[in-house]
Amino acid sequence: MTNTSAPAATVVTQERKVVTAIPGPKSQEMMKRRNAVVSAGVGAALPVFIENAHGSIVVDVDGNQFIDFAAGIGVTTVGHSNDGVVAAVAEQAGHYTHLCFTVTPYEGYVAVAEQLIKHTPGNHDKRVMLANSGAEAVENAVKFARKFTGKNGVGVIDHAYHGRTNLTMGMNFKNAPYGTGFGPLGNSVFRAPSSYPFHDGLSGAEAAKRTLSYFEKIVGAEDLACIFMEPIQGEGGFVVPADGYLAAIQEWCTANNVVFVADEVQSGIARTGDYFATTNMGVVPDMMTVAKGIAGGMPLSAVVGRADIMDSVHVGGMGGTYGGNPVACAAALSVFEQLEDGKLFAEAKRIEKTLGGGLRQLQEKYPVIGDVRGRGAMLAIELVQPGTKDPNPDAVKKVIAYGAQHGLLLLSAGSYYNVLRFLPAVTTSDALLEDALSVLDEALASL
Known part of the structure; x- marks a missing residue:
């Protein structure tokens, strides 16, 4: 008889611990194996191999x-x-791991759709x-918008990031490294200035006027199917737009039959402390693209939109073999269940x-920190040449390297590679946050 119960989770103490050089000898040996078989184009921000992970701690093969x-x-x-996600995955895998929803539907897909409809603005x-x-969600959202409006143009803004497929590479602000040498990229993409309060100093209304002026001049509403905006930009450096910016863009879109898409x-x-960042930004997008945190580590994404837009496509025009995989759907339903009581917000x-x-206290101490921004567990610091707003990517590299050697995994971001972004699990304890801040303090002092 097959045992479908979830395997016992490996106990991982929620503490930082460095016991070898980074990378350690086992990771170095595994890196040799990796380099012999994995494309050189696939990078590694932290060159260690992870053996276990739980909560907010990852443990490498050397015990760090x-x-x-x-x-x-x-x-x-x-x-x-996450215990709930692990249990949901194990239970669903014991029933079936794949069917393809466009061949034989199943309840999990429908249940995830119901949750998204309930909780999106x-x-x-x-x-x-x-x-x-x-x-993939972004590409499909473009297809929906083009089919619904009968128009071609895709509007994006400075510092945006939307993916690594051909069309989404063309929608990104930075060509390097995501699109370098991979062209020609998807066309009919038009870019306008964004709202970046730290650098432009514009109000939301002023920034929106500038953005819309560009769109009106370079493409015109008559051939603009949609405008994509991240309510808080990701790869662009966790830029939070000025108040009122998104609402003004949405108002213009509504008046001009342009689909407003919140990525x-x-x-x-x-x-960011609610189901979605747009929940508290005074906008109700025509469509939204959702992924990453939705399924606790399982691959799943979604396009959620107005029924008239989403139902404008002919039967069979949308789909994909793995889209809405039943195991991933089970994981997502566990995540939604855990969000229901609001405690994780x-x-x-x-x-x-x-x-x-803590980051603002470090800003007072170190002039290299030009800006602290973000919402909830999506925070960032922008590092500058002290006394200016000029980017300081070298400082970011050094802080990340210092963090790696002392047990703190950090990521960079920003169009000029001068932003440190922080994406801890929302369950990360204050003790771990304070410990991480102490490492950051040491790293900044070492500059």
């Missing part, structure tokens, strides 16, 4: 324990090997399509208070 401020780039929002009639990755791949699912806000407050 790192505080994880990356969370798989914002994916394990509810923590590594707005009480209007909505529909959902599930896919595998954020980039919440990185900012959604409790990351409060945890994200606690992280903003503890970590954000």
Whole structure:
């Protein structure tokens, strides 16, 4: 008889611990194996091999324990090997692992769609399509918008990041490294200036006027199918737009039959202290793209939108073999269940208070920190040449390297590689946050 019960989780103490050089000897040996078989184009931010992970700690094969401020780039929002997610995955895998929803439907896909409709902004009639990755969700959202409007143009803004597929590479602000040498990229993409309060000093209304002026001049509303905006930009450096910016863009879109799409791949699912960043920004998007934190580490993404937009596509025009995989759907339903009582939203806000407050104290101490920004457990510091707003990417590299050697996993971001972004699991304890801040303090002092 097959045992379908969840395996016992490996006990991982929630503490930072460095016991070897980084990388250690076992990781170095595994790196040799990796380099012999894995494409050189696939990088590694931290050159260690992970053996176990739970909560906010990842443990490498040499026994080093790192505080994880990356969370798989914002994916394990509810923590590594979350008990509820692990149990849901094991139970579903015991029934079936794959069917393909467009061949034989199953309840999990429908249940995830119901949760998304319930928790995305707005009480209007909505529909959902599930896919595998954020980039795939973005591409499908473009298809929906083009089909609905009968127009071609895709509007994006400075510092945006939307993925690594051909079309989404063309939608990114930075070509390097994501699109270097991979062209020609998808066309009919038009870019306008964004709202970046630290650098432009514009109000939301002023920044929106500048953005819309560009769109009106370079493409015109008559051939603009959609405008994509991350409510808080991810790879662009966790830029939070000025108040009123998104609402002004949405108002213009509504008046001009342009689909307003909120790309919440990185900012959604409790990351900023609510289900979505747009929840508290005064906007109700026509469509949203969702991924990363939705399934606790399992690959799942979604497009959620107005029913008239989502139902405008002919039968068979949308789908994909793995989209809405039943095991991933089970994981997502566990995440939604854990979010229902609101406690994890409060945890994200606690992280903003503890970590954000600590970062502002470091800003007072170190002039290399030009800006502290973000919401919830999606925070960042922008490093500058002291006394200016000029980017300081070298300082970011040094801080990340120092963190790695002392048990803290950090990620960079920003169009000029001068932003440190922090994406801890929302369950990260204050003790771990304070410990991470002490490492950051040491790293900044070492500059």
